[in-house]
Amino acid sequence: MTAIESVTGAPHARIYGIGAYRPSRVIPNSEVVEAIDSSDEWIQQRSGIKQRRWATPEETVQLMSVTAARQALERSGVDARQIDCVIVATVSHMFQTPAIATAIAHELGTDQAAAFDISAACAGFCHGLALASDMVRGGSAGYALVIGVERLSDLTDVGDRGTAFIFADGAGAAVVGPSDTPAIGPVVWGSDGEQYGLIQQREDWRDVVASDHPQMPHLVMQGNPVFRWASFVMAKVGQQALDRAGIRADQLDCFVPHQANMRITDAMARAMKLPDNVKIARDIAEQGNTSAASIPLALDRMYAEGDAKTGDTALLIAFGAGLAYAAQVVVLP
Ligand code: UT7
Numbered sequence: 001m002t003a004i005e006s007v008t009g010a011p012h013a014r015i016y017g018i019g020a021y022r023p024s025r026v027i028p029n030s031e032v033v034e035a036i037d038s039s040d041e042w043i044q045q046r047s048g049i050k051q052r053r054w055a056t057p058e059e060t061v062q063l064m065s066v067t068a069a070r071q072a073l074e075r076s077g078v079d080a081r082q083i084d085c086v087i088v089a090t091v092s093h094m095f096q097t098p099a100i101a102t103a104i105a106h107e108l109g110t111d112q113a114a115a116f117d118i119s120a121a122c123a124g125f126c127h128g129l130a131l132a133s134d135m136v137r138g139g140s141a142g143y144a145l146v147i148g149v150e151r152l153s154d155l156t157d158v159g160d161r162g163t164a165f166i167f168a169d170g171a172g173a174a175v176v177g178p179s180d181t182p183a184i185g186p187v188v189w190g191s192d193g194e195q196y197g198l199i200q201q202r203e204d205w206r207d208v209v210a211s212d213h214p215q216m217p218h219l220v221m222q223g224n225p226v227f228r229w230a231s232f233v234m235a236k237v238g239q240q241a242l243d244r245a246g247i248r249a250d251q252l253d254c255f256v257p258h259q260a261n262m263r264i265t266d267a268m269a270r271a272m273k274l275p276d277n278v279k280i281a282r283d284i285a286e287q288g289n290t291s292a293a294s295i296p297l298a299l300d301r302m303y304a305e306g307d308a309k310t311g312d313t314a315l316l317i318a319f320g321a322g323l324a325y326a327a328q329v330v331v332l333p
Contacts (some may be wrong), residue, residue, distance in 0.1 A: 009139035010178030013132070015333045016078055019071030020300035021064040021171040022287065023055040029165065036161040043165045048262020052168035052288025054153040061093045064171035065104045065149045072145070072173040076333070080108045084141035086115040087131055089124025089292040092151045093117060104147065121199070122258050122320025124148055124292035125172065129316070130187035130326060132176035143177040148292035155201070157218035167219065168288030172296020185245030188237050189326035195229065198222045199321035230264045230319055235271030237327050238317045245329035252278050253312035254302060254332070258319055259284035259294035279307040291320060308332055
């Protein structure tokens, strides 16, 4: 048998910098309540959301991604030409093919970086981070760019009580590259396809086209079972990610869960017995649930508000449609 050459990469990987893009249209609860017979009080009590941002037509998936990525590159001190792979986590790029990642890689000025989209819904950013970390360590990329981006307003039925007040738009990005010390912990990830139908596009595109009254196949969610699953099962996944990284809860500085619901965040923090001094991401209050973008957006706010700083240890955990989930401990850039 002829042996083929193999490669290895850096001993470890780390995040070099985070970038964010928040769309310009701020939508307070007062603007969504009428269509769903709800109230500002109910939305705040049940979800913690005060407002969200919805993109204008000009704020495309590509524009938001490129802007967030440029900020991440600048903060990282990494040139776009050093990026070997661009991973875009999204469910709201409206073309089945090609992936938006290739257009983003081109606009950023990468040197024909490998580029592809991944579909892991709200868990997409943590999936992308795990892939990027393994690429850097495996030798298939020197630096990789992970983008989480959504325009969920395109897929949201403003008259649906279960989702209209939750979903929102935005983009976040992270540059991942080599490190001398471990700074992206082992990923704990998985899926529960038995609950496939709990969050999904209402119908297949072929059924939309065949319909007498074609309508956007909006996202539908059975919120309560997802809520219970996220609050209880995900806390165990978070604990496993801490264990696999060899980190105790009292060594953690920041907890950055997917911004799905403030009550889910609080339930997970309680279940993992996080000490009071752990800073908890609460970007959902201002930003809504931006799916794949929510973790980098939340991190960006934590830096801006002084709740996160270079060298902090943070637990990231993301979960959503599929149901898919992923968690890892990282050292913050
Ligand atoms: O990002 C991906 C992962 N997604 C999530 O993790 C989301 C998880 N789910 C949730 O965040 C929550 O389930 C929601 C915020 C969506 C809903 O909160 P809930 O506590 O699960 O409410 P519920 O669906 O159990 O409904 C409670 C009550 C019901 O009334 P009764 O039967 O108690 O009289 C609903 O009819 O609230 C009513 N209700 C509403 N009232 C005002 C449901 N939706 C609304 C609404 N406004 N929009």
